[in-house]
Amino acid sequence: MLRHVVLDELQSLAEPVTLDGETAVLLRDSGLVSVSPALNGQWTVLPCGTVGAVQISDLLVEVRPKSKLKLSSLLFLLGYAKDPGFRPVDVAGLEDGELFSALAESLARQVQGALARGVLNGYVNVDEALRTVRGRIRVGDQMSRRPGMLLPLEVSYDDFTVDIAENRLLRSAIRLMLLVPRLTEDVRGRLAHLDSKLDGVQPLRFGAGIPAWTESRLNEHYVPALRLAEIILRNMSAEAGLGRHQVASFVVTMSTVFEDFVTTALSEALASRPGITMPQYPVFLDKDDQLASSARIRMYVDVVHTIYGTPSLIFDAKYKASSWSGAYPNADYYQMLAYCTALELSRAWLVYAGRGTPRQRTIAHSHIRIIEFPIDVSQNPKALVASVQNLADAAMQAFEEDSLAFAGVE
Structure with a gap:
């Protein structure tokens, strides 16, 4: 009989389950869950930052994403x-x-x-040694591999297969x-x-x-x-027949999936706009030009859109939960402040996976504004892509307004 254990991605407590030692090791090595000993030969199984499923013979463990x-x-x-x-x-x-x-x-x-x-x-190119000519003879290979020999011939041809x-x-x-x-x-x-x-x-x-x-x-x-x-x-x-067990796993890291999706979707959404969208944009926080690059404070911004070679839009994707009060970690804002300072921009977009409406935070004693822009990943695919398009449009509109204000145009 199949035993089915279902966990939520953010779950921190769970009832112990009965496992043999080999199953516990295989489950731990899958990377889907953490496995620690409990009382009476039982084990505590909890999520460890990934989602997916692992099946080991008659045991199926699933970790489902926070957004259902x-x-x-x-x-x-x-x-x-x-x-x-x-x-x-x-x-x-x-x-x-x-x-x-x-x-x-x-x-x-x-x-x-x-x-x-x-x-x-379809046609595929085949390199092969044959006793008859087919296609063309690879003279260089023939001379280096078979000097002085007439057969077999090193030939290359297209095969319909x-x-x-x-x-x-x-x-x-x-x-x-x-x-x-x-x-x-x-x-x-x-x-x-x-x-x-x-x-x-x-x-x-x-x-x-x-x-x-x-x-x-x-x-x-x-x-x-x-x-x-x-x-x-x-x-x-x-894997079939691994010890006494058959094992199958499908494991993904949602933070990576979300960041990759936002990067790709933003690149698509901004493709019709002037400029170039660049992932993992490198920048230094310090101005110590005399130091070697390895000694400087290097940062990589998730997504930067440049216009005429100048960084103009900053995006950073975060797949994490807010606190009980609805606030996100302070470190995210410190990071965005550092990005704005290094790139000399007054606005940055912090993209979270979750429900809600955009909210702007103005940093004290500065003109820097950080906009929290939640994207509900539980939406259907069409609505999900539309949400990223809305983000791109809002960011570009804000940039244009900032540019006009800087130029003194009403």
């Missing part, structure tokens, strides 16, 4: 952060519930749709999902059938990077499946 995100919203954040072309339809139809079952069902459905017209073929990046992604995600314990026989059977359709496709080797692919008219029916496959391959791991 639906699985489809979480996957949208993950996908959009890597690819601004990621669309809500790419994760449409995911049901709420146990994470691995929902992922497996969605992957089966998306790949089935992708392969409905048959397996996609199913073993292309798109199919490798799909088959690798399917193979990984098949290692998840306790999937229903129906889903497992559908995934196995889809895997057999991809015969002749080499799965990615363990540790290999995700191959690049480009959306086109030829593969557009593959796109939703490919984007879900990429999310699975980036964030999930599974």
Whole structure:
């Protein structure tokens, strides 16, 4: 029988659970939760800053985001952060519930749709040693590898095959999902059938990077499946027969996901405006130019939008909870004050993950204003992207007003 432990991302207390020592170690090593001994052979399991799920044989532990995100919203954040072309339809139809079952069902459905017209073929460049000429002879390789030999020939040619990046992604995600314990026989059977359709496709080797692919008219029916496959391959791991247990995990750090999403979405929202949007913008807080760079006070701003090469807009994304009074940590404001001072700007935008309305704070004895701009990540994907667009528009409008005021224009 499956034991299901559900924790909230911000939870600080939990009832002890009964685990054997090997399961406790595997659970701790997953990076999803902290595991500490309790009384009578039990263990206290608590979140440790990440969200997702770990399944170890008949034990499933889930840590759910603070904002009560639906699985489809979480996957949208993950996908959009890597690819601004990621669309809500790419994760449409995911049901709420146990994470691995929902992922497996969605992957089966998306790949089935992708392969409905048959397996996609494409051209790949092949370097090979053959006894006959095919394509062109690589003279340099022939001379260095086989000096004085006529055969075999080092040749390079284009091969029309199913073993292309798109199919490798799909088959690798399917193979990984098949290692998840306790999937229903129906889903497992559908995934196995889809895997057999991809015969002749080499799965990615363990540790290999995700191959690049480009959306086109030829593969557009593959796109939703490919984007879900990429999310699975980036964030999930599974091992069969590890000791006495089968282990699967899907673990993400929400602070990183939120910051990456805000950076990407802001870059898209400001793309039509003058200037360039730059992530992790480097700046020094001190003016000790005589010192080596390594000895100076270096900072990296999450997002800076420059106009004509001059920093004009500052954004910093924070995925954290406010206190019981609704206030955020003082350190966030100190950090933004340092950014404004170093970049000689009078306004900065502090972007939080949460509900609420924007609020401006004016720093005492200065003209610096820090605007708290909450973004509700539990919104549907369209509204979420619209919220970032509203942030970009508000920031640009404020910058234009500041510029006019500085120039003395009413």
